[in-house]
Every structure is written in C-alpha cells, then in structure tokens.
Amino acid sequence: MIGSPTHRRTPSAIRRLSTWIYLLIGMVAIGMVAFLWPAGPAETEQTASVSVALVEDETVVYLEEHGVFVVSVDGDVIALDDDAKHGENERVVACRPGRYFVDWRHGAKWDLAGRYLAGPGYADLDRYPVSQAGNDYVVHLGDREIRSERSLSTAVTEPQLCPEVVDRPGFAPEPLDGGLGS
Numbered sequence: 001m002i003g004s005p006t007h008r009r010t011p012s013a014i015r016r017l018s019t020w021i022y023l024l025i026g027m028v029a030i031g032m033v034a035f036l037w038p039a040g041p042a043e044t045e046q047t048a049s050v051s052v053a054l055v056e057d058e059t060v061v062y063l064e065e066h067g068v069f070v071v072s073v074d075g076d077v078i079a080l081d082d083d084a085k086h087g088e089n090e091r092v093v094a095c096r097p098g099r100y101f102v103d104w105r106h107g108a109k110w111d112l113a114g115r116y117l118a119g120p121g122y123a124d125l126d127r128y129p130v131s132q133a134g135n136d137y138v139v140h141l142g143d144r145e146i147r148s149e150r151s152l153s154t155a156v157t158e159p160q161l162c163p164e165v166v167d168r169p170g171f172a173p174e175p176l177d178g179g180l181g182s
Helices: 011-036 052-058
Strands: 047-051 060-063 068-073 076-081 093-095 100-102 109-111 116-118 130-133 136-140
Touching (some): 052 060, 052 136, 068 136, 076 130
Antiparallel strands (some): 047 136, 060 068, 068 076, 093 100, 130 136
C-alpha cells in the first residue's frame, strides 16, 4: 500500500522526481538571467575628441565633421555649435585676429565663450559639455545645451570683418546681405 512504512520508492520514481526538481531549478535560473540581462544593446554616447595640446596651441579648433568649435577661454575648455540660429545652413566662423565668432552673411558676432555681442543673431551659441580623457578633450555631442537668449544686447554699428578664418584656409565667402566676405 502506498504511504505505508513498508512502501519503497522505485528508482524510476526517484529519477522522475529529481528530473522535475532540476527542471524547476533550471526554469528559475533562466528567469533570473532573463530578468537581470539588459533589455537591449547599450546606447553608445556620440562624442568627438581633440588633442589637449592642439587646443592649447591654437585656442580655437574647428571639428568640421561635427560642426563644433573647441575653445580654450579664461582657463576653461568649452565646445560651441557653429549654428548661427537665424537661417538654414547659416554657420559661424572663428576669426583669428579679433578672437571672436562671426556670421559673415549678416554681421552677427559672438565672443570666444559664445556670448552674443552684436548683430541680428538672436541668442548665444549652443554649448556641449567637454571632459578630459588622458591627452584628449572629449565633446559630448548628445548633451547639447540650447541657448535661447542673448547675453548682451548691442546694436550693429558696422559690418564685422574677418580677415582670417580658423581651420578653413582659402575661405572667402561671396558678399551677401550687406557683404562681410574677406
């Protein structure tokens, strides 16, 4: 009779029971792994890098493939977007002699920190966070800080001339909208 002290389990019954126990343990383990496994591939942060030595030597370095200026100003290194913010494909250029940025088409002007100085530009230049990794500065392109206001308010009194453009040798734009070409 089953359940009596004289009843002995057969080896096949023990094997079936142990199979079920191992199956249950395996399902729990698979569930734990699935729960703890990342949901998908980790997003890689979009970055750009430039040599510390180059920024220290040049003060302004233009990363053309990203449309970003890396600038050493007042002991800090910042990254500025080259979008002039008042027209499609309107890009600012960095002028070496005057140490400022200018929109050569319309005369807007920003200082090396990207602060609005003069002209029709409606805001400071957008910024990106910069960190240092070894001998490189790393620009974190996914964390753009949108600037929607002007730092200063001044009126344009004369066109801003830009005799030498950083990292764009031979750049001589056609005079448009009041002519600010070199």
